Amino acid sequence: MFSQSDFTYMERALALASRGMYTTTPNPRVGCVLVKNGEVIGMGFTQPAGQDHAEVRALKDARSRGKDPRGATAYVTLEPCSHFGRTPPCAHALIDARVEKVIAAMEDPNPTVSGRGLAMLRDAGIDVRCGLLANEAHEMNIGFVSRMTRRRPWVRMKVAATLDGRTGLPSGESQWITGEDARADGHAWRARACAILTGIGTVREDDPQLTVRAVDTPRQPQRVLIDSRLDVPLDARILDGAPPWIFHSADADPARADALRDKGAELVELSNEHGKVDLPAMLTALADRGINELHVEAGHKLNGSLLREGCVDELLIYLAPSLLGNAPGMFDFGPPATLDARPHLKFHRIDRLGDDLRILARFAGTHGASETR
Numbered sequence: 001m002f003s004q005s006d007f008t009y010m011e012r013a014l015a016l017a018s019r020g021m022y023t024t025t026p027n028p029r030v031g032c033v034l035v036k037n038g039e040v041i042g043m044g045f046t047q048p049a050g051q052d053h054a055e056v057r058a059l060k061d062a063r064s065r066g067k068d069p070r071g072a073t074a075y076v077t078l079e080p081c082s083h084f085g086r087t088p089p090c091a092h093a094l095i096d097a098r099v100e101k102v103i104a105a106m107e108d109p110n111p112t113v114s115g116r117g118l119a120m121l122r123d124a125g126i127d128v129r130c131g132l133l134a135n136e137a138h139e140m141n142i143g144f145v146s147r148m149t150r151r152r153p154w155v156r157m158k159v160a161a162t163l164d165g166r167t168g169l170p171s172g173e174s175q176w177i178t179g180e181d182a183r184a185d186g187h188a189w190r191a192r193a194c195a196i197l198t199g200i201g202t203v204r205e206d207d208p209q210l211t212v213r214a215v216d217t218p219r220q221p222q223r224v225l226i227d228s229r230l231d232v233p234l235d236a237r238i239l240d241g242a243p244p245w246i247f248h249s250a251d252a253d254p255a256r257a258d259a260l261r262d263k264g265a266e267l268v269e270l271s272n273e274h275g276k277v278d279l280p281a282m283l284t285a286l287a288d289r290g291i292n293e294l295h296v297e298a299g300h301k302l303n304g305s306l307l308r309e310g311c312v313d314e315l316l317i318y319l320a321p322s323l324l325g326n327a328p329g330m331f332d333f334g335p336p337a338t339l340d341a342r343p344h345l346k347f348h349r350i351d352r353l354g355d356d357l358r359i360l361a362r363f364a365g366t367h368g369a370s371e372t373r
């Protein structure tokens with residue numbers, strides 16, 4: 001159904017989409033390539049929210065080069081939108097430009113608009129195909145798909161551990177377990193996330209800044225702290241710079257809350273029946289704030305709570321070739337009553353970074369591209 005050149009142009013559109021990796025949030029990363037008579041006449045990728053989407057950018061690019069998009073084929077990594085949001089619908093722009101054919105990688109995951117953009121194009125007499133390199137397109141926007149279909153971000157939990165799964169010494173000393181390559185790679189994953197989350201234990205022990213430093217990024221992700229009683233020290237580094245969001249329970253002291261607000265922090269109270277933060281509700285709250293991908297870097301206690309409550313989609317584990325013996329592990333939970341009851345994952349990718357291994361594993365039942373297609 002698709003030709004070799006279709007694959008080549010869609011790969012180009014995907015490469016363009018990846019240029020919006022750090023900037024399109026909360027919108028999806030989308031790329032568009034316009035091809036006419038075997039020549040690429042326009043290219044674009046989605047700009048920061050409120051600015052041009054990929055299709056409009058590609059049409060403007062073609063016109064700026066003196067090329068007429070009439071009769072062209074548009075390769076887009078996501079179904080063109082059909083609704084007026086902060087910008088007019090891209091489907092209109094393609095219809096007005098009188099392109100002849102549109103090839104989309106995947107439908108819009110938003111159930112309220114899915115398929116409408118493609119229908120609008122078909123109704124205008126445009127030849128429309130969908131599904132080319134759909135897996136790759138889904139991976140590119142795994143967080144956006146999650147937010148649209150499940151009203152929660154895609155949750156990626158990062159852990160650096162020794163080969164025996166230990167994350168630090170009982171004294172709290174944990175820096176550094178992995179090598180420089182792995183640590184820089186960890187920052188690249190931080191950078192692509194919309195938000196980075198940690199727990200009060202990690203803030204107490206490590207006083208992390210929770211920012212992206214080892215790679216260039218045009219924007220810092222939102223920082224999020226889980227701190228039931230608002231114990232975070234007022235001089236903690238997470239309170240410096242852009243205001244963090246702190247999720248706490250009803251048990252928190254109102255005077256502490258005032259002091260933290262004075263420091264600029266944004267507080268969100270979400271309690272469960274145990275007087276702790278309601279973690280599933282927190283994911284909904286983050287989705288409602290436009291968080292597509294959430295990167296977790298916490299200690300074994302919060303990691304365990306998140307796992308137990310089904311709040312994790314993917315593990316990003318760095319394994320160093322060393323051992324720590326009877327030291328804290330990655331996740332404080334269980335053990336399950338039977339082997340059958342243990343959580344199951346699938347290895348998604350395994351790579352070597354310097355002396356360390358990087359493992360990306362997904363929980364069975366999460367909506368990763370490989371499970372849905």
Ligand SMILES: NC(=O)c1ccc[n+]([C@@H]2O[C@H](COP(=O)([O-])OP(=O)(O)OC[C@H]3O[C@@H](n4cnc5c(N)ncnc54)[C@H](OP(=O)(O)O)[C@@H]3O)[C@@H](O)[C@H]2O)c1
Pocket residue numbers: 158159160161167168172173174177198199200201202203205206226227228229276277278279297298299300301302303305
């Ligand atoms: N190697 C790595 O990849 C890595 C990454 C990060 C941190 N660490 C290490 O981990 C150590 C800290 O571990 P940790 O387990 O103490 O820190 P943590 O997991 O970051 O935070 C622990 C705190 O989270 C809170 N918590 C757990 N479940 C909760 C829930 N449902 N709602 C609200 N709060 C909840 C608890 O606070 P309350 O008791 O107040 O409820 C708990 O004390 C440090 O030594 C740090 O270096 C290692």
